């Protein structure tokens with residue numbers, strides 16, 4: 356059964372209340388320092404942007420693994436088309452992961468992309484393991500792409516509000532790509 360993961364905002368609240376000494380949140384609190392940089396964006400802006408980008412990084416890494424899961428497990432008459440499409444999506448999403456992570460570093464932050472952090476923080480629904488038909492994978496992966504696309508589009512507005520046009524631009528590039536992949540996947544059911 357699909358489950359929704361902890362939302363990054365509640366994870367942040369949990370960190371503020373009673374983190375266990377060895378929890379992922381505690382390690383994150385230790386890690387949540389900014390490196391000094393001559394980048395002229397205000398430190399308060401960079402701090403907020405880094406936290407928001409780390410939330411999207413978790414979603415993006417989750418989406419990347421979901422595309423591979425679909426690539427490996429799809430079966431049926433459209434096998435080769437979907438098998439190759441899902442691998443193309445995996446490759447593109449891997450590039451989006453790098454774009455987000457390296458933007459975080461440029462702002463003096465630490466990208467938090469370990470499996471443990473991603474599993475706790477992703478807002479995507481866990482990919483169902485028992486799917487085999489092409490139509491099932493098309494439905495599941497288009498759900499994941501659409502959910503990530505929505506989060507990234509909200510992120511563009513957040514970056515614009517924070518007056519970080521370059522992070523907004525990074526997310527806009529990713530949003531444009533995700534919209535294209537959603538079209539490629541949804542075309543199989545239209």
Ligand SMILES: [Fe+2]
Pocket residue numbers: 426442
């Ligand atoms: Fe492969």
